Amino acid sequence: MDAESRIGRFARVRTSIIECCEAELETIECRRCGPEKPTLAKPPFRNDLGKRIQERICTACWADWLQHQTLLINHYGLDPREAKAREFLYGQIETVLLGGGKGKEVDTSQKGEIEW
Numbered sequence: 001m002d003a004e005s006r007i008g009r010f011a012r013v014r015t016s017i018i019e020c021c022e023a024e025l026e027t028i029e030c031r032r033c034g035p036e037k038p039t040l041a042k043p044p045f046r047n048d049l050g051k052r053i054q055e056r057i058c059t060a061c062w063a064d065w066l067q068h069q070t071l072l073i074n075h076y077g078l079d080p081r082e083a084k085a086r087e088f089l090y091g092q093i094e095t096v097l098l099g100g101g102k103g104k105e106v107d108t109s110q111k112g113e114i115e116w
């Protein structure tokens with residue numbers, strides 16, 4: 001299965017979990033969109049970054065991020081199975097999602113010419 005369909009499937013699974021269990025989920029103050037937002041049922045990654053995402057990013061913002069990440073993966077031709085690609089995506093999460101900074105632009109005119 002390629003990265004895109006794997007992430008797409010993950011997003012769909014999440015959506016159905018959100019729909020059926022929303023009332024039972026704990027809430028957090030989401031760094032991106034505000035207080036009283038449903039938290040992810042579990043960290044998206046088994047590392048410190050995953051824990052911080054769960055503590056600071058709500059389910060809706062995480063779903064948005066997954067869509068953005070799919071664009072990045074396609075744009076940069078990333079293979080999430082490669083450590084280097086994961087490092088890049090984790091860096092983007094730190095900067096854009098947790099840090100509030102500006103991410104890499106997805107400029108389709110430069111496809112294949114981006115250094116990272």
Ligand SMILES: [Zn+2]
Pocket residue numbers: 030031032033034037057058059060061062
């Ligand atoms: Zn949010």
